[in-house]
Amino acid sequence: MxxxxxxxxxxxxxGRARALDGLDLRVAAGExxxxxxxxxxxxxxxxxxxxxxxxxxxxxxxxxxxxxWRDATALHRRxxxxxxxxxxxPNLSGxxxxxxxGRLRGGLDERRRADLLDRFELxxxxxxxxxxxxxxxxxxxxxAFASDAELLILDEPTSGLDPLMEEAFQECVREExxxxxxxxxxxxxxxxxxxxxDRVTIIRKGRTxxxxxxxxxxxxxxxxxxxxxxxPPDGVPLPGAHDVRIDGDTISFEVETAELDAALRQLTxxxxxxxTSRPPTLEELFLRHYEDDHSGRALQEGGVS
Amino acid sequence: xTAVTLRPAARAARAGGGLAGAGTLLKMWLxxxxxxxxxxxxxxxxxVASTVYSFKNGYDSPASLEGFARGIDRNPSMRALYxxxxxxxxxxxxxxxxxxxxxxxxxxxxxxxxxxxxxxAEEETGRLELVGAAAVGRRAPxxxxxxxxxxxxxxxxxxxxxxxxxxxxxxxxSVAFGLSWFGTGLVFAGxxxxxxxxxxxxxxxxxxxxxxxxxxxxxxxxxxxxxxxxVAWLSPIGWAQRVRPHADxxxxxxxxxxLAFAVLAAAAYALxxxxxxxxxxxxxxxxxxxAAPSLRGPLALAWRLQRGTLLGWTTAFLVYGLAIGGxxxxxxxxxxxxxxxxxxxxxxxxxxxxADAFLATAMGLMALFASAYAVQGVLRMRxxxxxxxxxxxxxxxxGRTRWALAGLAVTIxxxxxxxxxxxxxxxxxxxxxxxxxxxxxxxxxGAALVQLPAVWVLAAVTALIFGVxxxxxxxxxxxxxxxxxxxxxxxxxxxxxxxxxASPFTHTPKLPGGxxxxxxxxxxxxxxxxxxxxxxxxxxxxxxx
Numbered sequence: 001m002x003x004x005x006x007x008x009x010x011x012x013x014x015g016r017a018r019a020l021d022g023l024d025l026r027v028a029a030g031e032x033x034x035x036x037x038x039x040x041x042x043x044x045x046x047x048x049x050x051x052x053x054x055x056x057x058x059x060x061x062x063x064x065x066x067x068x069w070r071d072a073t074a075l076h077r078r079x080x081x082x083x084x085x086x087x088x089x090p091n092l093s094g095x096x097x098x099x100x101x102g103r104l105r106g107g108l109d110e111r112r113r114a115d116l117l118d119r120f121e122l123x124x125x126x127x128x129x130x131x132x133x134x135x136x137x138x139x140x141x142x143x144a145f146a147s148d149a150e151l152l153i154l155d156e157p158t159s160g161l162d163p164l165m166e167e168a169f170q171e172c173v174r175e176e177x178x179x180x181x182x183x184x185x186x187x188x189x190x191x192x193x194x195x196x197x198d199r200v201t202i203i204r205k206g207r208t209x210x211x212x213x214x215x216x217x218x219x220x221x222x223x224x225x226x227x228x229x230x231x232p233p234d235g236v237p238l239p240g241a242h243d244v245r246i247d248g249d250t251i252s253f254e255v256e257t258a259e260l261d262a263a264l265r266q267l268t269x270x271x272x273x274x275x276t277s278r279p280p281t282l283e284e285l286f287l288r289h290y291e292d293d294h295s296g297r298a299l300q301e302g303g304v305s
Numbered sequence: 306x307t308a309v310t311l312r313p314a315a316r317a318a319r320a321g322g323g324l325a326g327a328g329t330l331l332k333m334w335l336x337x338x339x340x341x342x343x344x345x346x347x348x349x350x351x352x353v354a355s356t357v358y359s360f361k362n363g364y365d366s367p368a369s370l371e372g373f374a375r376g377i378d379r380n381p382s383m384r385a386l387y388x389x390x391x392x393x394x395x396x397x398x399x400x401x402x403x404x405x406x407x408x409x410x411x412x413x414x415x416x417x418x419x420x421x422x423x424x425x426a427e428e429e430t431g432r433l434e435l436v437g438a439a440a441v442g443r444r445a446p447x448x449x450x451x452x453x454x455x456x457x458x459x460x461x462x463x464x465x466x467x468x469x470x471x472x473x474x475x476x477x478x479s480v481a482f483g484l485s486w487f488g489t490g491l492v493f494a495g496x497x498x499x500x501x502x503x504x505x506x507x508x509x510x511x512x513x514x515x516x517x518x519x520x521x522x523x524x525x526x527x528x529x530x531x532x533x534x535x536v537a538w539l540s541p542i543g544w545a546q547r548v549r550p551h552a553d554x555x556x557x558x559x560x561x562x563x564l565a566f567a568v569l570a571a572a573a574y575a576l577x578x579x580x581x582x583x584x585x586x587x588x589x590x591x592x593x594x595x596a597a598p599s600l601r602g603p604l605a606l607a608w609r610l611q612r613g614t615l616l617g618w619t620t621a622f623l624v625y626g627l628a629i630g631g632x633x634x635x636x637x638x639x640x641x642x643x644x645x646x647x648x649x650x651x652x653x654x655x656x657x658x659x660a661d662a663f664l665a666t667a668m669g670l671m672a673l674f675a676s677a678y679a680v681q682g683v684l685r686m687r688x689x690x691x692x693x694x695x696x697x698x699x700x701x702x703x704g705r706t707r708w709a710l711a712g713l714a715v716t717i718x719x720x721x722x723x724x725x726x727x728x729x730x731x732x733x734x735x736x737x738x739x740x741x742x743x744x745x746x747x748x749x750x751g752a753a754l755v756q757l758p759a760v761w762v763l764a765a766v767t768a769l770i771f772g773v774x775x776x777x778x779x780x781x782x783x784x785x786x787x788x789x790x791x792x793x794x795x796x797x798x799x800x801x802x803x804x805x806x807a808s809p810f811t812h813t814p815k816l817p818g819g820x821x822x823x824x825x826x827x828x829x830x831x832x833x834x835x836x837x838x839x840x841x842x843x844x845x846x847x848x849x850x
Contacts, residue, residue: 048696048850051696051700052699053699053700053848053849054848055848072699072704074702076699076701076702076703077701077702081697081700083693083697083700085693086693086697087692087694089610089694091592091609091610092609093591093592093593093594095593095596096593096596098596099595100600100601101698101701103596103600103601104602104701104703105701124594124595125591125592125593125594126591126592127589140697153700
């Protein structure tokens with residue numbers, strides 16, 4: 001399977017600040033790839049390098065098999081981009097902006113344009129200055145989804161959308177995937193990433209800290225266990241357990257997935273009355289990387305289904 | 306204890322009705338205006354001081370002053386521009402004539418800007434919503450904005466009167482002069498208060514108010530140039546003149562602006578009560594649901610974004626051209642009594658025929674104005690970039706060079722339109738007045754177009770700064786200001802030629818009247834092209850954002 005995006009060791013400095021510090025990103029063709037990181041982690045800078053709007057100081061980047069800087073105009077015919085903070089020309093109507101961006105790229109699917117306006121409940125006759133933040137994002141989303149691009153680069157596209165429109169957005173991304181297109185989705189909204197993405201890359205301070213499928217990422221982290229036991233659990237050895245809390249006969253803790261089996265054996269020695277086990281949510285995965293200060297282990301690539 | 310301290314405040318809020326908090330807002334507005342307002346007042350005061358000074362000292366005898374004033378009054382174009390000379394015996398009367406109408410109009414501009422800035426602009430940015438959520442009455446913002454404008458107008462008017470008295474002009478006339486400005490300021494503060502309710506954007510609110518001001522000035526001009534003098538009574542600027550400062554003052558006329566202000570302010574409050582926060586009475590017209598087939602490339606986009614601005618500039622250049630063309634043949638009379646003025650004009654223009662010298666100076670000025678348009682046009686590209694609108698365009702199949710060339714092309718074409726319009730207007734009016742249409746039209750058009758290469762150099766230099774140091778792009782204004790200073794002050798200070806040569810405008814042939822040379826024109830064009838090419842190369846290589 002070929003890669004739609006392939007970036008290795010990207011470095012970008014602004015004065016003394018290092019926005020990107022050896023960032024790796026690989027997006028396989030045909031997948032929806034989540035790109036996660038807190039504000040200032042370097043998501044938008046990465047996207048700008050991939051779009052040829054900025055030149056990296058070091059590292060290599062390939063986009064749809066070309067050089068994002070040298071072949072920018074040719075590559076841009078094959079992709080559509082929604083910026084994180086959509087600003088429109090105050091005097092142009094939303095419909096005009098959609099048509100203009102489509103024509104500048106080289107074409108627009110008319111049927112899909114009409115359908116999307118309907119689904120996003122967007123009034124195309126309003127002027128740019130009259131749209132709210134969410135509606136400006138809808139204009140950019142309609143322009144992007146109505147294109148027949150191979151690759152969609154969406155930079156936090158839903159931060160201003162209400163839950164209904166969020167649902168419409170997710171449906172559109174699923175249609176794109178069914179049509180065989182590749183989506184790079186940078187996002188803050190973890191539930192959205194969990195619902196949509198095949199694989200995820202988590203970055204922090206310009207560096208990749210985790211990448212893989214959600215299942216793989218979960219495998220590397222802790223599971224929450226809460227158990228009511230037959231007797232008090234005092235003195236039970238629990239290798240690999242964290243945040244152990246004991247309240248009478250009840251014990252709760254988090255355990256590394258690799259140690260889960262050993263921990264459960266210890267509990268059954270005492271006798272288990274009830275047990276709840278919960279895999280980590282993406283949010284917990286995410287927060288863990290930003291709470292602990294160790295940089296985490298990057299998963300080996302390759303296990304993509 | 307608390308009940309005792311709370312009661313007066315509660316009573317005050319009830320008594321103030323919708324006005325609670327207006328005082329706090331006014332203090333806030335005056336603080337925000339602490340640079341803008343003194344700057345305006347300084348310019349207005351300096352205008353009075355310099356005019357009175359030059360008329361008191363520029364003429365050897367009352368007879369020469371009178372001769373000058375009579376000459377002016379015979380020329381309909383001059384009357385249209387400044388109004389009739391109501392008292393040509395004294396420096397006071399001629400001074401009041403010379404700065405009366407322009408100063409009143411400038412006071413009006415100041416008041417319009419202040420009122421719109423503190424009403425519609427605040428609403429547009431959403432700041433007023435924050436303020437409105439605090440304990441502020443519904444009528445407080447408009448009241449505070451009007452109070453700020455009235456404060457500014459009153460200060461400017463008082464200082465103008467004081468300056469005249471300090472120069473030894475009669476006290477009654479000086480006070481009437483100040484009040485005539487104040488009245489005009491009041492009227493247009495009221496006009497702006499109304500347009501701020503009508504329009505949904507501050508741009509449109511300012512535009513409507515300035516259109517009213519332009520109409521007022523035009524009405525007065527038509528009345529003063531022709532024979533239908535009563536028409537001037539329809540114009541607030543006409544009222545200011547008909548107060549007749551230093552020419553047998555008519556105090557009762559001052560009731561007219563007061564009355565107009567009361568009516569306009571009442572209308573504004575009534576309109577404000579009928580609309581929602583953020584909305585305008587005039588609903589904004591919806592745009593088209595589909596883009597016109599022509600809106601399909603970066604050139605069409607650049608044209609779409611600049612055409613409104615260009616239309617405004619073209620109108621101004623057209624009016625200026627018509628006015629300059631109209632007064633050119635009367636310049637001989639204007640400088641009749643003052644040899645020094647004639648010498649100054651010749652020093653700048655270097656011609657022998659006075660009308661030609663005057664027109665060449667005017668053309669040089671137009672070149673500077675056209676450069677201001679060019680700098681603004683190029684900076685539009687920077688505004689697109691910093692506003693985040695360039696990124697999505699460059700993320701399509703549009704290359705950087707193509708986008709930048711489109712922006713430059715529209716700006717360059719705009720400068721050609723502006724100078725061509727001015728040249729044609731001057732040629733038409735001046736030709737008609739000197740009965741030489743066939744000769745003057747091509748002559749003045751050529752003189753205007755020969756200014757272009759220097760203008761292009763300014764555009765290219767601004768583009769180069771944009772290409773290399775985008776954050777410093779507004780330094781293009783600094784380059785223009787330096788050229789302006791060099792051109793205006795350089796000859797008077799007798800600066801060395803090497804210093805003068807730094808400005809591209811120094812190399813433009815002095816037309817009409819001077820000799821045309823191809824070398825400097827070709828040289829300037831070549832420099833502009835080379836600098837623009839360097840700008841494009843730099844823009845291709847740098848980061849966007």
